[in-house]
Structure formats: structure tokens, C-alpha cells
Amino acid sequence: MAEKITKREIDYSKWYLDIIKVAELAEHSDVKGCMVIKPYGFAIWEKIKDQLDKMFKETGHQNAYFPIFVPKSLFEAEEKNAEGFAKECAVVTHHRLMNDPENPGKLMVDPNAKLEEELVVRPTSEAIIWSTYKKWIQSYRDLPILINQWANVVRWEMRTRLFLRTAEFLWQEGHTAHATKAEAIAETEQMNGIYAKFAEEFMAMPVFQGLKTESERFAGADETYCIEAMMQDGKALQAGTSHFLGQNFAKAFDVKFADKEGKQDYVWATSWGVSTRLMGALIMTHSDDLGLVLPPALAPIHVAIVPIYKGDDQLEEIKSKLGPIISELRSNGVAVKFDDDDNKRPGWKFAEYEAKGVPVRLAIGPRDLENGKIEIARRDTQEKNVIDLSDCVKEVSRLLEEIQTNLYQKALDFREKNIQMIDSYEEFKSKIENGGFFLAHWDGTAETEELVKKETKATIRCIPFEGDKEEGVCMVTGKPSKQRVIFAKAY
RNA sequence: CGGGGUGUAGCGUAGCCCGGUUAUCGCGCGUCGUUUGGGACGACGAGGUCGCAGGUUCGAAUCCUGCCACCCCGACCA
Numbered sequence: 001m002a003e004k005i006t007k008r009e010i011d012y013s014k015w016y017l018d019i020i021k022v023a024e025l026a027e028h029s030d031v032k033g034c035m036v037i038k039p040y041g042f043a044i045w046e047k048i049k050d051q052l053d054k055m056f057k058e059t060g061h062q063n064a065y066f067p068i069f070v071p072k073s074l075f076e077a078e079e080k081n082a083e084g085f086a087k088e089c090a091v092v093t094h095h096r097l098m099n100d101p102e103n104p105g106k107l108m109v110d111p112n113a114k115l116e117e118e119l120v121v122r123p124t125s126e127a128i129i130w131s132t133y134k135k136w137i138q139s140y141r142d143l144p145i146l147i148n149q150w151a152n153v154v155r156w157e158m159r160t161r162l163f164l165r166t167a168e169f170l171w172q173e174g175h176t177a178h179a180t181k182a183e184a185i186a187e188t189e190q191m192n193g194i195y196a197k198f199a200e201e202f203m204a205m206p207v208f209q210g211l212k213t214e215s216e217r218f219a220g221a222d223e224t225y226c227i228e229a230m231m232q233d234g235k236a237l238q239a240g241t242s243h244f245l246g247q248n249f250a251k252a253f254d255v256k257f258a259d260k261e262g263k264q265d266y267v268w269a270t271s272w273g274v275s276t277r278l279m280g281a282l283i284m285t286h287s288d289d290l291g292l293v294l295p296p297a298l299a300p301i302h303v304a305i306v307p308i309y310k311g312d313d314q315l316e317e318i319k320s321k322l323g324p325i326i327s328e329l330r331s332n333g334v335a336v337k338f339d340d341d342d343n344k345r346p347g348w349k350f351a352e353y354e355a356k357g358v359p360v361r362l363a364i365g366p367r368d369l370e371n372g373k374i375e376i377a378r379r380d381t382q383e384k385n386v387i388d389l390s391d392c393v394k395e396v397s398r399l400l401e402e403i404q405t406n407l408y409q410k411a412l413d414f415r416e417k418n419i420q421m422i423d424s425y426e427e428f429k430s431k432i433e434n435g436g437f438f439l440a441h442w443d444g445t446a447e448t449e450e451l452v453k454k455e456t457k458a459t460i461r462c463i464p465f466e467g468d469k470e471e472g473v474c475m476v477t478g479k480p481s482k483q484r485v486i487f488a489k490a491y
Numbered sequence: 492c493g494g495g496g497u498g499u500a501g502c503g504u505a506g507c508c509c510g511g512u513u514a515u516c517g518c519g520c521g522u523c524g525u526u527u528g529g530g531a532c533g534a535c536g537a538g539g540u541c542g543c544a545g546g547u548u549c550g551a552a553u554c555c556u557g558c559c560a561c562c563c564c565g566a567c568c569a
Binding site (some may be wrong): 212216273342346348354 | 492526527528529530531560561562563564565566567568569
């Protein structure tokens with residue numbers, strides 16, 4: 001074993017970092033809290049991005065791009081938003097460096113190049129976008145505006161973890177403008193639904209959809225919708241959010257429109273985003289102690305083919321046998337990697353593709369050639385079979401589908417096993433230590449929420465849409481509650 | 492921001508307490524050969540401002556001072 005992976009049960013956090021390392025997804029950069037996303041990791045992100053982008057476009061959105069810098073005066077316009085993000089903003093104050101007269105060969109900030117107005121490196125783009133929308137919107141005929149951007153943002157976090165929370169991260173942020181409240185709410189819900197669909201169908205990751213409580217809400221939003229997923233250690237990960245922003249930004253940036261009657265009104269807004277954090281979710285949902293496990297829908301390589309041969313003659317024979325099969329697979333949309341790198345031996349390749357989570361592996365050597373067979377192995381269950389070469393294409397397609405379904409089912413079963421209804425706060429306090437989701441009644445107050453957080457470190461992940469809406473009494477205060485909410489410790 | 496840790500070749504490390512030839516070992520890298528069904532082996536070879544800056548000393552990776560960077564734990568976290 002060239003590279004060891006710490007077992008999950010020994011140190012989950014170390015395991016997570018080891019997976020990222022052995023699968024070559026990312027590494028720490030020389031900048032605190034920032035990461036380098038390596039080609040294989042980025043290939044997965046591109047798959048995520050391409051699929052989401054398609055889904056956004058199918059629902060009428062267009063991509064655009066807004067600047068990374070936000071003048072401070074714009075940034076502070078929406079008070080709550082500004083306040084919420086102020087503590088973690090990188091700020092540009094100068095625009096030039098100069099040679100340091102005291103230290104030859106060194107540079108210093110040119111004191112004469114101080115900016116008149118500081119520029120905030122966007123932690124999110126509502127401000128710059130709404131200041132732009134003001135110019136674009138005069139009439140109801142200009143609405144709705146349905147725009148998304150793929151961008152990087154910076155949040156100067158105290159404590160970072162690869163993919164889950166980095167100082168700079170990649171994401172998409174949708175920013176829409178509507179004539180009516182109902183339409184904006186429908187948009188918010190639609191996009192949260194798209195996130196849920198993407199999580200479940202492509203990431204094979206079950207999620208709960210719901211609303212955030214007021215204290216967990218996005219700064220500047222009237223309502224925050226979210227998808228919440230359970231990781232293998234029983235902790236919750238907020239995987240995506242969709243915000244109904246009301247008229248807060250329209251008021252802050254004075255964006256009004258004339259309706260059909262010629263009456264002026266403020267525009268209704270939404271914003272919604274998912275980030276490279278999804279990579280973390282993907283890793284922690286499916287991977288095992290051997291490495292990454294990827295759902296076929298997002299795997300950059302679906303099938304790795306490892307030829308086993310002595311000498312060029314055998315390799316040529318394998319190539320000519322597999323040529324048509326590879327072409328057929330590819331024309332079926334299967335991403336095939338035929339690995340005839342002579343510098344690596346088969347055993348090395350097996351381990352490598354396992355670590356990288358490639359869903360299906362084919363191996364073929366002289367023994368198989370003689371019998372017209374090929375070995376097929378699936379990553380999720382580690383099963384290996386020898387099948388007829390003629391069944392190969394069919395079997396690969398079948399397996400890819402089965403793996404996708406199986407991964408989802410496995411994750412769903414895990415979640416079911418680790419979620420429970422609970423009515424006693426005492427019981428909750430002891431059980432929450434081991435992770436898992438808890439459906440409990442809550443009196444709806446921020447005070448109770450805060451108390452639970454203080455005493456157990458668990459938070460209300462969301463007020464879920466699904467499930468019974470039976471009334472009850474708060475597990476902490478005994479006051480009335482309209483429905484159960486999800487408590488969990490979160491990333 | 493508090494606590495802890497680390498910094499020596501691309502990576503991981505030994506040496507540091509107790510200063511002294513040419514800075515240790517493994518992986519990786521290069522050449523050649525043998526290999527190839529679960530992370531091959533041999534031979535030869537290349538690769539170092541010992542984080543940075545001062546200081547002490549005949550002599551510093553090692554001792555002292557200052558600085559920087561990153562990691563881990565905590566607080567914080569839409």
C-alpha cells in the first residue's frame with residue numbers, strides 16, 4: 001500500500017482528508033484556508049456544474065457574470081446582509097505595489113495608491129447585482145429577470161476544511177427579480193426543488209427539503225429554503241439554499257417598476273446557490289475505507305479498463321478485441337478509460353481506480369482472451385464477475401444504472417437508521433452525542449433554539465416539508481408546537 | 492481570537508534535548524534490465540538557501556531572540 005487511508009471508525013475527519021488526498025481531488029494551497037482543486041476533483045465539479053447548468057437553463061435561466069469587487073457603499077446598502085457578512089470580508093484598499101526602498105528585491109504596498117473607496121471581495125453578489133438590476137428594471141415588461149452566475153466568492157472563515165468550508169470557493173448564485181411576491185416565492189421553491197432533485201438523482205444523496213428558522217436564515221432574506229443531507233458520521237450538511245429575499249434588496253437599491261396600472265412598486269427577489277461544498281457532500285455520503293465512491297451520474301470516468309499482458313503482441317490483441325466494445329460504450333455515452341500505461345502494473349491500477357471511485361472496472365488478460373471472457377468489477381459492492389465478452393456492453397450499462405440506484409438506496413437506508421422521533425429533552429441530550437437526526441417538537445422561539453445549541457451543539461437544520469404535521473409540545477419548554485423540526489449537529 | 496503542533500529534497504521523515512567530518516531513511520523521480528491476473532524487483536544516478544532574519548560561537552539544522560507560514564482543536568460560521 002503506497003497510500004494509507006485512515007478508517008472511518010478510527011478518525012472520521014482524518015478519513016475525509018485522506019480520501020481527498022488519495023483520490024487526488026484537492027490539496028491545501030500556500031494561502032491559508034484556500035485549496036487547489038486538482039484535475040480529477042475539478043472534473044467531478046464540472047460534471048456537477050454541467051448538470052446543474054442544464055437544469056437552470058431548462059427552467060428559463062441565463063448565465064451572466066458580475067464583478068468580483070463590490071464598492072463598500074453598495075455592499076453596506078442592505079443592512080442585514082452587510083452586517084451578516086461584514087466579519088468575514090476580504091477588502092481591497094490599494095491598487096498598486098512598489099519596490100521597497102528598504103528591502104531590495106521586495107515589494108510593498110504603495111501608500112500613494114490607496115483607493116478612495118474600499119472594494120469588498122464578494123462574499124455573495126446580491127449587492128453588486130441589485131445595483132445593476134436597478135438600471136435594467138423600469139416596467140413589469142422587464143420582469144422577470146432570471147440570471148445565474150458561476151463564480152468564486154471569498155469568505156474569510158476562521159476555520160476551514162477542504163471543500164466543506166474554504167476561504168475561497170466556487171459556486172453558482174442565481175439572482176432573480178419578479179413582479180409579484182407569489183412569483184418570487186414560486187421561484188424560490190422551484191430552485192430548492194431543483195437542488196433536491198439534483199442531489200437525489202445525480203449525487204444519489206437523499207435530502208430533506210425545508211425552511212430555515214429565523215436565526216439560521218440568510219442575512220437579508222425573508223425566508224430561506226434548504227436541502228439538508230446526512231453524512232456518514234450522522235452530522236448534517238447544508239447542501240444548498242434558496243432564499244426568498246422579499247423586497248429587501250429592491251428597497252435597499254431602490255429598484256421599482258411600473259405595473260400594468262402604472263403604479264410603482266418594489267421588485268421581489270430571490271437568490272439561490274450551491275457550492276463546491278457539494279464535493280464534500282459527495283465524498284462523505286458514499287465513500288468507504290478503500291477510497292472515493294462516485295455515483296455514475298457524476299463520475300468523470302465510468303469504466304476503467306485494465307489490460308493485462310506480456311509484450312506488445314498481447315497488448316495489440318487486447319486492443320483489437322476491445323476496440324469495437326470501447327467504441328460502442330462511448331457511443332452509448334459511457335466515459336471509458338483504457339489504461340495501457342506500461343509504467344504501472346495491473347495491481348497498482350486496480351487500487352488507483354478504486355481510490356478514485358470509478359464505478360466499474362474491466363480487466364482482461366490472456367486467460368480471458370482465450371475464453372472470450374472479461375472480468376467486470378463494481379466499486380460500490382466490490383463484487384467481481386467474469387462475463388462473456390459479448391455481454392460486456394450490456395452488462396456495463398446495467399451495472400452503471402444499478403450502482404446509481406444502489407448508492408442512493410444505501411444512503412437512504414443509512415439515513416432512516418439514524419433518524420428518530422424524540423420527545424424527551426433529556427433523552428435528546430444523551431443521544432445527540434452520537435450524531436443522527438432527531439425529529440422533535442419546538443416552540444418556535446429563538447431562545448429555545450439557542451439553549452439547545454448551547455447545551456448540545458445541535459441546531460435546527462430545517463423545518464421539513466415532508467412528514468406528518470401533527471401538533472405537539474416543545475421537548476424543551478412544553479409549549480405548543482405545530483410540527484416536528486429536524487435537530488442535528490451540523491458541519 | 493484562545494489553546495496545541497509543525498516547518499529538513501516533490502512527499503513523508505531521522506538528527507535538535509547534549510553544537511563538531513560529506514545531513515538519515517523510505518516513497519517518488521531519471522537511465523538500463525528483468526517484470527506485468529491486487530499498489531514488482533535489481534543496478535546505477537540526480538535532487539538540500541535544514542521556513543525567514545538577526546544573535547551567541549573557532550564552528551549552528553541543533554542554543555538564544557524576533558518574525559513568517561501552514562495544520563489540528565475550540566470559539567465563530569449565510
